[in-house]
Amino acid sequence: MRVGLGFNFSVWLLIVSIAIVFVAPALSSGEEDKAAPNMESVEKGKELFQSKSCVACHTIGGGKLSGPDLQGVTDRREQVWLEKWLMSPDTMIYTDPIAKELLKEYFVPMPNQGLTVEETVDIISYLKFEDSEK
Numbered sequence: 279m280r281v282g283l284g285f286n287f288s289v290w291l292l293i294v295s296i297a298i299v300f301v302a303p304a305l306s307s308g309e310e311d312k313a314a315p316n317m318e319s320v321e322k323g324k325e326l327f328q329s330k331s332c333v334a335c336h337t338i339g340g341g342k343l344s345g346p347d348l349q350g351v352t353d354r355r356e357q358v359w360l361e362k363w364l365m366s367p368d369t370m371i372y373t374d375p376i377a378k379e380l381l382k383e384y385f386v387p388m389p390n391q392g393l394t395v396e397e398t399v400d401i402i403s404y405l406k407f408e409d410s411e412k
């Protein structure tokens with residue numbers, strides 16, 4: 279059976295379109311991996327947020343308590359700032375301009391929760407995840 283050029287061309291187009299649909303995401307997957315949350319870290323962070331009594335002073339999207347509502351905090355603060363803050367809020371209120379402003383607004387200095395680096399990373403993963411779910 280003889281197949282016309284037109285037919286071949288549409289088959290070719292179809293193959294190319296399918297290839298683009300499947301290949302394009304694979305090509306950009308490097309970026310997606312970076313953005314994709316590490317769910318193990320998010321879960322640990324969520325547990326820490328409860329067990330380290332962050333919930334006593336903070337909500338995420340439920341309004342202010344004695345501390346600020348943490349919804350959107352990963353958008354309004356740099357990652358490095360959050361890391362430093364979570365590990366040493368008690369010294370940052372003397373040295374950091376943002377922390378000084380926060381203290382003026384909230385009056386109570388946030389106590390140092392004695393977090394390890396790993397716990398800090400997990401809590402930030404959790405906060406980021408919450409912000410991405412909005």
Ligand code: HEC
Nearest residue numbers: 330331332335344345346380381384385386387388391401
């Ligand atoms: C005793 C109350 C209290 C506890 C417990 C507490 N915080 Fe805070 N937090 C505050 C206050 C008050 C502020 C505002 C800054 C200040 O006054 O020191 C703050 C600020 C913050 C900020 C910065 C918010 C912003 O808008 O930039 C983050 C993030 C944060 N707390 C996370 C946590 C996490 C995570 C925990 C648990 C590990 C925690 N806090 C435990 C009271 C608390």
